[in-house]
Amino acid sequence: MKKYDVYKESGVDWIDKIPENWNIAKLKYNANISFSSVDRHQYETERRVEICHYPDAYKNEVIDESTNLSVGSCTQNEFEKFQLKKDQVIITKDSESANDIGVPTYVLKTLENAVCGYHLAIIETNKNILSGKYIFRYLQINIVKTYFELNSNGVTRFGLGKPTIMNLSVPIIPLQEQNKINTYLDHKTTIIDALIDKKELLIKKLQAQRQAIINEAVTKGLNNNAKMKSSGIEWLGEIPEHWDMVKLTWLTDFITCGLAATPKYVEDNEGVPFLSAQNVKPGRIKLHKYRFISKELHQKLTKIRKPQKGDLLVTRVGAGIGEAAVVDIDFEFSVYVSLTHIRTNQKLLSTFLMYFFSTEYAKNLALEGTVEGGGQGNLNVKNVENYRIALPTLKEQQDIVKFLNSSTKKIDEAIRQSQDSIKKLKSYRQAIISEAVTGKIDVRDWQAPKNN
Incomplete structure (x- = not known):
């Protein structure tokens, strides 16, 4: 991917240089940040709603009508303040680990009866200047996570104050360019995520195969022709007759x-x-x-x-x-x-x-x-x-152990290779997002392949 023709100093050490037509501004000048006060309690006198809680924001990149949100209640005033609306970005603001704060999720569409829950912050951008989707991607990069970690409060539990979020330095670029970056990253991350899903599915199959091999060898032995008898235990089933x-x-x-x-x-x-x-x-x-x-x-x-x-x-x-x-x-x-x-x-x-x-x-x-x-x-x-x-007899135990040592070693190596591939794909994913949102690559002329 090509770079921009001319770069300039951003004035922010961790952002480094930015394209000549980009600028830097604090998030607070182009977005509103609010902290939800909606907790897990349910009150009959309040409006019954769906609530996006911390795990929902932490585990999902996107929140939409398919997200399995929990049911709770809130006042009408809370609903009006914290309703989930299209193009919002929700981030985690409190956690026992500094690594788990500032994790973003993107609200894909307005949910008519859903609100943001406690321990989360809502970021609503000025749509004339900042795309919520662009900010979502920007918040995903490691340098922003490091900024949040370094500026969090607490020792045993970490939290983000509103000033920390508001004072985050953000690139300000033409909306058309932001949207092009969004489209490019949606395309690239979809491909990478599909590859990761395949690797994770393969790992699950290998783990199931490993489990089946151990079950069979330890409880049935290695001789498929051995006479069997009831073990007397339903979970175990039959065992070799001489065991x-x-x-x-x-x-x-x-x-x-x-x-x-x-x-x-x-x-x-x-x-x-x-x-x-x-x-x-x-x-x-x-x-x-x-x-x-x-x-x-x-x-x-x-x-x-x-x-x-x-x-x-x-x-x-x-x-x-x-x-x-x-x-x-x-x-x-x-x-x-x-x-x-x-x-x-x-x-x-x-x-x-x-x-x-x-x-x-x-x-x-x-x-x-x-x-x-x-x-x-x-x-x-x-x-x-x-x-x-x-x-089994000691000789059979020795044979079973030898067989399982060999079999599980091969499967474990295949699992390790798949896990390594996932790590590399996630690292590549992070690099692509970081390069695009900080202007290290120029995607303005990028076009999605016609066969996709």
Whole structure:
């Protein structure tokens, strides 16, 4: 794509140079900004409306009649002030993460009975000077996100004040040129988004294939001609005739959980790693982003049961309850209560048990055995002890583990490649938007291909 013939200094460091016929102005001179006061409460005395809440703005690039908004209520005055109207831009203004503020969505058409909700800001541009769609695209670029992050208020929760939004420097360019940029970006992002959707669909198919392979191998074995018998468990169905259903507690030296209290943490060069649920993902232990406890506390915690290579760690809390990984290296560490610590006996391979926890059967057991506590569900250790496993011979366990190591490695690599492609496409998408809205490329003569 060609560039403009002549550029000039913008006067704004993070925008750099702009085309000669462009100018820069504060957003407040060409737009009105309002903060919604409509919350989630419903009152019978108020008007019943649809409400665009924070997640709706955060997750959708466009708000229109197809957006699944929640139902609430507002006063007539609030409706008149905060109704969703064509060409508005809605942005997130409060969040626990600085990365999540200033995220824009574009109102494609006026919604007759919908309003903007709390924690959101409405930007309505002067239509004679600024296109709402152009501002929406401008707010998507990284340099604007950085501006919002640097100028947000708060430490544990971040917020945008109205002055920060109003004082945002914005390119002022001819409306015809803005509309051409909008058309160009709509065309380009539609193509990129379609490619991303295909990659995401492929990942879902690969994940489903991976799950099916694990389910089949761990619960049915590798011999398709093996005689089968009922497992006695509806979720599990039939198992090979020579396999036994055995309680997990009979196949382990111990099943326990980590420290059930928040310890006093120390500096990393003074202590021992303290692993929690965030350090365990299916099949792997993430040895980063962990805290440290004193050597004295570590010795006390590990006096009876010291974690070692070959042990299994299983998450007890969070969205990934029941995710398991084998400790595959020798190093000193202790575990928090958010992890179940398992050591198998000579009848059960820890790697086979790891794959067992990845089966749909085990996931159902985890959901069934989850109890509420401390505001979130947690996997009860006693329930884990009573898990019934379809137990193959050790030789079969070894063969199944070898097969699954090979099969999942290939699938995981295909998933990784697709994820890398998505990252590159998103980076390309961001670059195109940034270059167009800041004048680094000239799209005035661009024409959409006739076959599209």
